Amino acid sequence: MLFLRSLLFHIAFFVSLMALQIIWLPALLMKRHASMTLGRVWGRTSLFLLEKIVGLKFEFRGLENIPKGPVIVACKHQSTWETFVLPLHSPDFSYILKRELVFIPFFGWYLMGAEQIGIDRAKGGKLLPQLIEKTKALFAQGRQLFIFPEGTRRPAGAPPLYKFGVAMLYRETGAACLPVALNSGLFWARQAFIVRPGTVVIEYLPIIPPGLEPREFFERMQDTIESASDRLIAEAVARDPSLAAVVERGRKEAPASA
Template identity: 50%
Template structure:
């Protein structure tokens, strides 16, 4: 049943994505705000697929902690879910993402036109400088900068691997940073079948601007990890198992992307 649900989900998700990828092509020539409305419609459609085909409900708490205006958002990254769901929470968000995603035909066009911030992870110091300059420019427009501090997806329970970039951005941008913990990897793991259940995300109180870089780095990791560990434990309890059992699930080809409580 789990394998069949995952196969049906992949088929439905890709069908929705291809449909909107074609329908929204004319929006690439329109103002970004118009394109963004179309993208949001695609995201909401994907989340409906997640809910009704994938059997995954969602709960997002702490929305009252989101301040208005320019903001740095640092979220745990465990699955494709947060790459979509988080975009619905903010007025004008932009993701910091790996440059290779912009090379994908059609999909990459939308990323570029939506004003996402690509990073050449192999360029190191140059990439950090370019990322910061782009983030400053987007922040000046009143946008919210979203970043995954570990740079890539990490399985639930894996030791954290926070990179230097988030602390550098925090010090450079001089705006509050909003930590986000979640447990999406329990139910939507990478290259494994979906598990029906409830993905939970927690928006924590914003960390004020101006802390020393080292103090901030320690605090952001501590708060995100504590929240995520608690939510992951809730997820395993909901499934009635632990990471050992889940790790034995049959592997699949990569699953794709996510959702408010639904």
């Protein structure tokens, strides 16, 4: 039954995405907010499908911590889930994402329409000066930056693998940072077909103010996100002990690098 529910969800998920992209085509001729609105509609639609088909509910915590205006939103990354949920609470945003996504028909067009930041991850540290300038321009427009500091999805329970580049962005832009914790990987894991029922919790944590030294900021950000994510995972396992196997598998199978 879980396999069939997951199959039905994946079909509905991709069909709804394609349908929305076709319906929304005129938005590509408009300003970026039109494409961003599509992202939020897709997010709400996906949450609805997850709850009705799979039985996967959601809980938002700490919404009062989300500021208005420029901020670095540094989010734990375990699943596809958070990629369409983060935009729900930001009126004007940009992701730092893999450049390859921009070349996907329809989907990539909307990424460009929403003025998202695509990067070639193979260039590593060579990208940092360009990324800093793009982020400063973003903040000058009053927008928020979404970033996954580990660079890619990590299994729930896997040891952290944060990249120091986010600390350099923090220092050079002078922006505050909003850390975000979650437990989505317990239910919709990286590269997994099965989507489990339960409740995904995403928690927006207290702001880390600007002005810290990069190393101090980096350690504080990582410790804040990891300790809160571990707490959310423990809460979920306490409600459903079968999820402990997902955590153990994540510890064993976690990729060594991103």
